[in-house]
Amino acid sequence: MVGVAVIGAGYWGPNLVRNIQATPQLRLTSVCDMNLARAEAVLGRYSTVRATSSLQEVLADPEVDAVAIATPAATHLEVAMAALEAGKHVLVEKPLASSYVDGHKLVTTAEERGLVLMLDHTFCYTPVVQRLRELVRGGELGDVQYVDSVRINLGLVQPDIDVLWDLAPHDLSILDSVLPDDVTPVAVAAHGSDPAGLGRACVAYLSVQLSSGAIAHAHVNWLSPTKIRTTIIGGSRRTAVWNDLDPIQPLALYDRGVDWPDGTEDRRVSYRIGDMVAPALPTGEALRAVMAEFAAAITEGRPALTDGRSGLRVLAQLEAASASLAAGGVFVPVENGRTA
Incomplete structure (x- = not known):
């Protein structure tokens, strides 16, 4: 068994525990938290697991093989780097770090020391996203023509990051997971606003140009009174529609679309009207699958599905989005993409 300590007992820490x-x-x-009482509350009165407020104490413990970090984004570099330098495997919440440069330091350190560095991109481990990955990479949808995501609700406003850095990592990590390896993001544009006067964007629209010529779009919003979680992946053969709030039929595949004749004089568009199929999906909590993958990556000595490099690819797009937002929404090249 792999001994794991949880660092951070706030909003997400109890789920990790x-x-x-x-x-x-x-x-x-x-469980380690600067607020010892909060760590003790997460464990409960009768828990035999130790609560502490000392990170140094945790990292010096030989029974701790790995840490799961659920601290604010601004602290990820410091906490994760200390854990890696202490020889611990690391699972860290999104984003990997506050900047691409800091994220690269973590990835390099983990690789040099032969340690697992894994992102808790939880949605990538849901049965729906795993099926979408199979459908896209297996060619069942055909060539990806567009991706459209909406992730809005009356959200938990973060004190240190804007809505792009809070919510868009979910959509960008899903995109990174499902797209074929030869389709990469090349440029990002972002538009945002702060109608609530929070001092940072709380409503934003993100567009990602892909190397295939397709475009991916995400709408993220902390202020919506209604909660919507949908993703549409339009392919040349079929279209997948994912409604994350539908517990009965979250994924639907549509054999409907536009056919554009090639190599003929008749260039009129024809419409394909076919069936809709709702694939059967396994059940299970995504975070449980995250933990199983973390354990397997450690014991098998291999990179995790959402390894540090995947976190870097997301960071590259987030930084491009921030630069675009500051420049009025122009497309900003993604300098590193999948080759980082």
């Missing part, structure tokens, strides 16, 4: 305890390959050793 619960799923580590439910994963047979992992053993929860301790």
